[in-house]
Amino acid sequence: MRKAKKREMTAGEGPLFAAGVDVGGTKVSTALFDSGGRMFARAKQPLDRGSGEAAAGQVARVLRELGEEAVRAGGRVKAAAVCVPGIVYQADGLVWAPNVPGWIHFPLQGRLEGAVPFPVLIESDRAAYVSGEAWRGAARGARDAVFLAVGTGIGAGIISGGRLIRGAEDISGAVGWFALRPEFREEYAEMGCFEAEASGTGVSRRARHLLESGVSSEMIRLAGGRIADVTAETVAAAARLNDPPARAIMAETASTLAMGIANIVSLLNPKVIVLGGGLFQAADLLLEPIRKEIKKWAQPLAAKDLEVAVSTLGEDAGLYGCGKLAWDLSKGE
């Protein structure tokens, strides 16, 4: 552990740490954080997908190991936070994270209480992402920030006035369901209009649909001749080669993303929007058109001083967020 002993010394008890655990659909990432946001003992392991109980047991075990790590550094863990890819019902401690086998209204809070010798908060990954970016990332210090994750799906984490926005039933931020086209299409019923049009899944679907109509494009060559293998990455790569159909799809995607972001801006007036998730691997193609078109749609004063930034923490945003949320928990915030 890097210089941990020098951090957060408290008379007689050594350095204090917050523990963070980011549970994804395939892996579990873990780290300790001092109160200034420095990360220690970062590690990653495959998720135990055997059952809901097995995954919960793994989370309890890595939390205890983080506690032991802090003790080896001469200190202790004050509090921990765990983020999960789904909904966390704060009232009863149940989690709904369908990418983890068995975590459909699974009592994760109950399984961790008693199994871990410090307080543990459970939050959605979206809440962790925005907390992490507002602590140590692209929204550092902002009291009004939104993290927009665009990958296979679209979701948002929201901080307003310095507080996480959870909603009446802990399902705020479901912006993939934004209505942005007056004509309802069949695929909107499954995932929402915004997600169907502008997620990575939506981009590849639209590209394949276009290519199946017989349009010639670099996309087909890049996908080894198989239209079915065209992904959002293929579209971005072809757009970088100035392939007109690919450029048109990326431009339309940027326009739709700008509409969705503008709606967040007009409603919440955030100071910073942080863009993350797989689709922003193509930030070189998307960021400038998005910035320009937000100004076309959003409330002009809210758009004027808005900062639109790409995530600087990347895949560590959730871990940092857990660190911040755990420190807040330890202070009773």
Next chain:
Amino acid sequence: MRKAKKREMTAGEGPLFAAGVDVGGTKVSTALFDSGGRMFARAKQPLDRGSGEAAAGQVARVLRELGEEAVRAGGRVKAAAVCVPGIVYQADGLVWAPNVPGWIHFPLQGRLEGAVPFPVLIESDRAAYVSGEAWRGAARGARDAVFLAVGTGIGAGIISGGRLIRGAEDISGAVGWFALRPEFREEYAEMGCFEAEASGTGVSRRARHLLESGVSSEMIRLAGGRIADVTAETVAAAARLNDPPARAIMAETASTLAMGIANIVSLLNPKVIVLGGGLFQAADLLLEPIRKEIKKWAQPLAAKDLEVAVSTLGEDAGLYGCGKLAWDLSKGE
């Protein structure tokens, strides 16, 4: 004053009141409230539109008069809140309310401090509306509620997790700027897409545009033969007479309103949406289609338990909200 002496008796000092002042573009409404939300001494007077200073002087005067009213009832005012039709910059106490002459970045907070013998909070009317409805109206007791005002414009007041959402620059709730159509139209630049399509102004504009194309409709008769005199009220009246063009316009308006409301629901997961403003005089035509179409667009879990209600406080929503905000101020909330 109705039974005021019986309310909120505190040993030795008589009943305590909060004072509310709702400043509109043409009138000033005033009342006292006990902590249970009972209203006393409600009054209304024309706004002094002579200058920004004259209007501010009038607000200070009615606040002092409310204080004297409380003393006549044997008690006193603990705190007051004033709502204004525009933006309130909390950091410096400036208001931007273009419907009040001279209130363009006008230092209202500064003018009231010293002129009134109790603490005074200034808030936007939108914030007051949602606070009033969550206190004593259609969202009573809700910690997650949104007031959507649809009249000549469209705006929203937001409470999330029991707190007002203000935004980084106090301009949250500008939902009139929601992007709901991918094709940008000239009129969106002035007022936003949602407002251009679905406000009272938008409804009458769309109706006149249709009628100018030569369509025959009851709307023309109801407007005395003058297409230029067709208003949203005319459209609603003709729709109630089963006039097909008017019904089509109201149906399209309901669809667009449902898209905008669905976007609020997916982002914030409120428990209650309260609909107010002049257009909901036509709630008989709009409410059921809106409820139905929200479910089509919004995140399904967030839509499932959502309550969509018409304002029960009507034109008193702002006054009640000021009463609530003043009580919160007096308690340091």
